[in-house]
Amino acid sequence: DIQMTQSPASLSASLGETVTIECLASEDIYDILAWYQQKPGKSPQLLIYDASSLHTGVPSRFSGSGSGTQYSLKINSLQPEDFASYYCQNGLSALTFGSGTKLEIK
Amino acid sequence: QVQLKESGPGLVQPSQTLSLTCTVSGLSLTSNSVSWIRQPPGKGLEWMGVIWSNGGTDYNSAIKSRLSISRDTSKSQVFLKMNSLQTEDTAMYFCARNSYYFDYWGQGVMVTVSS
Numbered sequence: 001d002i003q004m005t006q007s008p009a010s011l012s013a014s015l016g017e018t019v020t021i022e023c024l025a026s027e028d029i030y031d032i033l034a035w036y037q038q039k040p041g042k043s044p045q046l047l048i049y050d051a052s053s054l055h056t057g058v059p060s061r062f063s064g065s066g067s068g069t070q071y072s073l074k075i076n077s078l079q080p081e082d083f084a085s086y087y088c089q090n091g092l093s094a095l096t097f098g099s100g101t102k103l104e105i106k
Numbered sequence: 107q108v109q110l111k112e113s114g115p116g117l118v119q120p121s122q123t124l125s126l127t128c129t130v131s132g133l134s135l136t137s138n139s140v141s142w143i144r145q146p147p148g149k150g151l152e153w154m155g156v157i158w159s160n161g162g163t164d165y166n167s168a169i170k171s172r173l174s175i176s177r178d179t180s181k182s183q184v185f186l187k188m189n190s191l192q193t194e195d196t197a198m199y200f201c202a203r204n205s206y207y208f209d210y211w212g213q214g215v216m217v218t219v220s221s
Contacts, residue, residue, distance in 0.1 A: 001166075001167055032206050034206075034207040034208075036151075036208075038151075043200060043202075043211035043212065043213060043214055044151065044200075044208070044211060045211075046207060046208060046209050049206070049207045049209075055209070087150065087151055089151075089153075089207065089208070091205075091206030091207050092206075094153070094164075094166065094167070095141065095153040095156070095204075096153060097150060097151040097152070097153060098150075099150050100150040100151070
């Protein structure tokens with residue numbers, strides 16, 4: 001199965017800052033990658049698909065990039081509602097998730 | 107609009123079988139695929155398996171021997187059965203619409219494995 005290594009596990013940042021979360025696949029996943037946001041007690045919500053396409057209704061301060069085995073999620077100008085956990089997900093095979101990144105307010 | 111809702115027992119005894127139902131609305135199971143995903147308390151997401159729109163299934167290799175996913179298209183329901191439950195199977199269980207990605211999720215159902 002394809003393994004997804006996500007970093008960092010946790011991140012502390014201030015309102016208005018820009019942060020980046022990384023995801024490394026164990027083999028080429030041809031940009032078939034998604035990012036999700038999950039708030040406590042809620043279901044995950046799709047943010048980005050196909051590595052860089054913004055899902056409907058997602059603010060433009062979220063962006064995704066990468067190719068091959070290396071991908072990243074960037075959040076510009078952090079807002080209070082952005083403090084949550086984030087997961088990458090390989091959509092190529094076995095649909096594995098990264099281990100998650102908890103974004104906390106500094 | 108598309109909705110998914112999980113249901114099932116909140117408590118299961120060790121070694122017993124878990125049975126969950128995902129009831130969908132706003133979509134047809136003959137043209138949409140549905141996955142089960144779980145999340146132990148305080149931990150990350152684990153994809154468990156999928157039933158494709160054609161009725162075929164794929165499972166996470168780590169739990170494949172214990173897991174079965176089926177459906178009743180006339181009732182718009184997807185079923186999960188997992189046997190030989192242990193305490194480490196305690197988790198929130200979600201169903202989600204599945205293309206390459208999961209764009210609609212249920213609210214989840216918490217399952218605790220305990221005697």
